[in-house]
Amino acid sequence: xxxxxxxxxxxxxxxxxxxxxxxxxxxxxxxxxxxxxxxxxxxxxxxxxxxxxxxxxxxxxxxxxxxxxxxxxxxxxxxxxxxxxxxxxxxxxxxxxxxxxxxxxxxxxxxxxxxxxxxxxxxxxxxxxxxxxxxxxxxxxxxxxxxxxxxxxxxxxxxxxxxxxxxxxxxxxxxxxxxxxxxxxxxxxxxxxxxxxxxxxxxxxxxxxxxxxxxxxxxxxxxxxxxxxxxxxxxxxxxxxxxxxxxxxxxxxxxxxxxxxxxxxxxxxxxxxxxxxxxxxxxxxxxxxxxxxxxxxxxxxxxxxxxxxxxxxxxxxxxxxxxxxxxxxxxxxxxxxxxxxxxxxxxxxxxxxxxxxxxxxxxxxxxxxxxxxxxxxxxxxxxxxxxxxxxxxxxxxxxxxxxxxxxxxxxxxxxxxxxxxxx
Amino acid sequence: xxxxxxxxxxxxxxxxxxxxxxxxxxxxxxxxxxxxxxxxxxxxxxxxxxxxxxxxxxxxxxxxxxxxxxxxxxxxxxxxxxxxxxxxxxxxxxxxxxxxxxxxxxxxxxxxxxxxxxxxxxxxxxxxxxxxxxxxxxxxxxxxxxxxxxxxxxxxxxxxxxxxxxxxxxxxxxxxxxxxxxxxxxxxxxxxxxxxxxxxxxxxxxxxxxxxxxxxxxxxxxxxxxxxxxxxxxxxxxxxxxxxxxxxxxxxxxxxxxxxxxxxxxxxxxxxxxxxxxxxxxxxxxxxxxxxxxxxxxxxxxxxxxxxxxxxxxxxxxxxxxxxxxxxxxxxxxxxxxxxxxxxxxxxxxxxxxxxxxxxxxxxxxxxxxxxxxxxxxxxxxxxxxxxxxxxxxxxxxxxxxxxxxxxxxxxxxxxxxxxxxx
Numbered sequence: 001x002x003x004x005x006x007x008x009x010x011x012x013x014x015x016x017x018x019x020x021x022x023x024x025x026x027x028x029x030x031x032x033x034x035x036x037x038x039x040x041x042x043x044x045x046x047x048x049x050x051x052x053x054x055x056x057x058x059x060x061x062x063x064x065x066x067x068x069x070x071x072x073x074x075x076x077x078x079x080x081x082x083x084x085x086x087x088x089x090x091x092x093x094x095x096x097x098x099x100x101x102x103x104x105x106x107x108x109x110x111x112x113x114x115x116x117x118x119x120x121x122x123x124x125x126x127x128x129x130x131x132x133x134x135x136x137x138x139x140x141x142x143x144x145x146x147x148x149x150x151x152x153x154x155x156x157x158x159x160x161x162x163x164x165x166x167x168x169x170x171x172x173x174x175x176x177x178x179x180x181x182x183x184x185x186x187x188x189x190x191x192x193x194x195x196x197x198x199x200x201x202x203x204x205x206x207x208x209x210x211x212x213x214x215x216x217x218x219x220x221x222x223x224x225x226x227x228x229x230x231x232x233x234x235x236x237x238x239x240x241x242x243x244x245x246x247x248x249x250x251x252x253x254x255x256x257x258x259x260x261x262x263x264x265x266x267x268x269x270x271x272x273x274x275x276x277x278x279x280x281x282x283x284x285x286x287x288x289x290x291x292x293x294x295x296x297x298x299x300x301x302x303x304x305x306x307x308x309x310x311x312x313x314x315x316x317x318x319x320x321x322x323x324x325x326x327x328x329x330x331x332x333x334x335x336x337x338x339x340x341x342x343x344x345x346x347x348x349x350x351x352x353x354x355x356x357x358x359x360x361x362x363x364x365x366x367x368x369x370x371x372x373x374x375x376x377x378x379x380x381x382x383x384x385x386x387x388x389x390x391x392x393x394x395x396x397x398x399x400x401x402x403x404x405x406x407x408x409x410x411x412x413x414x415x416x417x418x419x420x421x422x423x
Numbered sequence: 424x425x426x427x428x429x430x431x432x433x434x435x436x437x438x439x440x441x442x443x444x445x446x447x448x449x450x451x452x453x454x455x456x457x458x459x460x461x462x463x464x465x466x467x468x469x470x471x472x473x474x475x476x477x478x479x480x481x482x483x484x485x486x487x488x489x490x491x492x493x494x495x496x497x498x499x500x501x502x503x504x505x506x507x508x509x510x511x512x513x514x515x516x517x518x519x520x521x522x523x524x525x526x527x528x529x530x531x532x533x534x535x536x537x538x539x540x541x542x543x544x545x546x547x548x549x550x551x552x553x554x555x556x557x558x559x560x561x562x563x564x565x566x567x568x569x570x571x572x573x574x575x576x577x578x579x580x581x582x583x584x585x586x587x588x589x590x591x592x593x594x595x596x597x598x599x600x601x602x603x604x605x606x607x608x609x610x611x612x613x614x615x616x617x618x619x620x621x622x623x624x625x626x627x628x629x630x631x632x633x634x635x636x637x638x639x640x641x642x643x644x645x646x647x648x649x650x651x652x653x654x655x656x657x658x659x660x661x662x663x664x665x666x667x668x669x670x671x672x673x674x675x676x677x678x679x680x681x682x683x684x685x686x687x688x689x690x691x692x693x694x695x696x697x698x699x700x701x702x703x704x705x706x707x708x709x710x711x712x713x714x715x716x717x718x719x720x721x722x723x724x725x726x727x728x729x730x731x732x733x734x735x736x737x738x739x740x741x742x743x744x745x746x747x748x749x750x751x752x753x754x755x756x757x758x759x760x761x762x763x764x765x766x767x768x769x770x771x772x773x774x775x776x777x778x779x780x781x782x783x784x785x786x787x788x789x790x791x792x793x794x795x796x797x798x799x800x801x802x803x804x805x806x807x808x809x810x811x812x813x814x815x816x817x818x819x820x821x822x823x824x825x826x827x828x829x830x831x832x833x834x835x836x837x838x839x840x841x842x843x844x845x846x
């Protein structure tokens with residue numbers, strides 16, 4: 001792991017266990033005090049209006065375009081590339097650290113315009129996503145699903161260790177944490193009978209992390225693997241809701257479609273690669289060796305705790321999974337290099353999701369399909385009920401954070417409740 | 424077929440064989456005389472500035488929002504729904520018909536601002552596409568490809584006649600006619616050897632037609648099949664460029680990805696359902712019967728001529744295919760009903776492409792893969808050379824039109840030249 005940054009403290013109270021420490025300063029979009037949506041960051045339980053900071057001239061040294069934070073999405077800011085994002089985070093650390101400048105600390109009038117209680121803010125989609133790609137980058141997940149459908153011997157298909165398998169998902173139905181998801185209707189084929197139509201009986205979540213693209217590449221050009229991380233503005237949690245019965249009947253030969261595109265849930269904060277740097281680790285040995293265009297040097301992965309919680313309509317809570325972002329086979333840099341090697345253009349705000357992240361043990365599996373193993377091992381809840389898939393009224397909450405020697409940086413949560421299907 | 428409209432003539436000269444007759448009035452985006460991009464239509468060889476028409480108050484009766492045509496994409500106009508589009512086309516017919524109002528015919532000063540020679544206009548992408556879906560709706564195409572890879576007995580997979588199979592494509596790399604496409608690099612696996620990296624050796628076109636969505640639907644709601652056509656703003660030609668060797672190695676189990684997303688080519692004009700109404704026909708009998716949510720009444724299909732031309736770098740020309748839009752099994756209304764039955768939201772400007780349109784005879788196949796049957800039947804060109812796939816320097820041109828008793832309505836062309844791969 002890389003060395004830890006020196007300990008720092010803020011003059012703003014940061015509750016113990018907060019994801020939003022002085023080391024984090026993620027970016028998001030919020031509506032504050034009934035105003036228009038704008039760019040924000042967060043420290044402890046306080047939302048920071050970046051537009052107010054800019055208006056009050058606390059960010060002059062960054063030379064950012066006027067009004068860059070007074071927009072309903074972060075795309076224009078992300079398009080500026082990694083440099084301005086890094087400078088902004090460093091400036092926020094200076095403004096809010098107890099050891100830093102007193103420029104804001106000593107001015108309560110400015111603070112009143114800049115700081116807003118998180119409980120009163122409405123967090124919105126941080127980016128307008130034009131293109132969303134879902135990868136399949138966790139070996140344990142791919143092997144689990146493959147074993148269920150093809151047997152252990154052929155669990156991984158022949159291409160899986162040669163390239164990061166991925167496909168295009170639906171951008172329009174990606175929603176921010178807190179937006180309910182409605183159980184989909186669709187066509188399914190139970191057993192040997194004819195196809196039937198009705199509500200999915202096998203609604204599932206998928207625990208994923210997505211990279212958010214900052215600066216893109218022009219159509220016809222490629223991003224080399226060694227330069228790919230420069231194009232990542234940050235990361236967020238991604239729940240790729242899946243209807244397994246719809247997916248199972250539809251997916252041959254062109255891949256998932258209606259089994260996925262009824263909705264996805266993202267966490268509201270984009271956490272920067274700089275903030276996550278203390279949690280970098282080497283990736284797994286890749287054997288067979290990858291082709292040169294997928295080769296990278298150095299620390300390629302992150303060790304971040306990931307957790308999935310279920311809360312029923314009656315308020316019964318259960319941890320469903322404890323996993324880690326370390327359980328990816330393919331790194332995000334490899335995903336980007338592969339995605340663009342044919343000249344495909346990435347754009348600011350694009351999401352590249354990892355695919356379901358499963359560890360080696362059942363406790364670390366990233367979907368109900370795997371946790372309850374196609375319904376063969378239902379999860380028992382504290383009230384005596386059980387789950388093989390997600391039921392109406394259930395809320396699924398993804399969480400993710402890095403923690404090391406007292407330093408914590410996290411994503412917050414990606415939370416969504418399941419509503420019953422419309423008739 | 425529906426009855427023909429009464430014959431009409433324009434006071435603007437429309438050359439014989441023009442796709443852009445007084446019955447058409449498609450919508451596009453163009454840069455005229457070096458000005459900013461704006462909404463246009465076309466009649467014969469004259470581009471019509473819709474913004475100038477509105478500014479000169481020729482469209483007051485339509486009560487459209489001011490500046491609606493002074494935008495770089497048509498999305499906001501399409502979002503208004505079918506009514507305004509219909510009223511606009513009828514108003515253009517009245518303004519430009521020899522029998523109609525003289526309001527424009529008698530005012531050369533207005534004409535000079537409104538009419539621009541097509542040869543001098545730069546046509547741009549007509550819509551900003553956020554989501555592009557590709558279907559697989561032609562039975563002959565699905566059966567041809569299935570027969571090549573699985574044999575004649577299992578050519579169609581079990582789900583094919585029960586639902587319109589589709590998948591999400593890449594929106595960012597869709598380009599307007601005239602934009603070159605660069606041969607993609609990628610990972611392939613020739614024979615039994617290890618995977619290799621290099622330029623695709625099996626570059627192909629796909630002859631498709633795409634529906635452009637006008638008014639969308641809210642996430643969580645569905646568009647019934649019987650109402651689906653109201654959500655179609657129009658149609659355009661779509662070339663879904665494909666690298667067969669990259670696709671073949673990558674596509675299991677999640678579908679096509681880098682074999683497709685390096686580029687697609689669309690024709691610049693959105694032709695309205697009203698303009699194509701004279702060419703409506705019944706669809707094929709669907710057996711087994713579809714589930715009720717896919718059932719529609721009345722004329723579901725269109726009889727439009729489709730053609731693919733090849734022009735080599737040396738200027739040698741060859742017609743590769745003569746097909747028809749009649750060769751779809753699944754109608755666009757069925758595609759929309761299926762796409763939204765799970766609550767997936769369509770948005771203005773979304774493209775729903777048909778998938779490759781192949782007829783029953785080799786002369787009507789819609790891709791080189793089928794025409795040259797995996798290279799087993801190369802196409803001979805007039806200069807003695809041959810083609811199994813598309814070569815560097817080749818230009819592929821899709822054309823499409825309806826023609827009946829002297830009435831013609833067409834799309835123009837979707838044209839792109841292949842550039843050599845970058846090293």
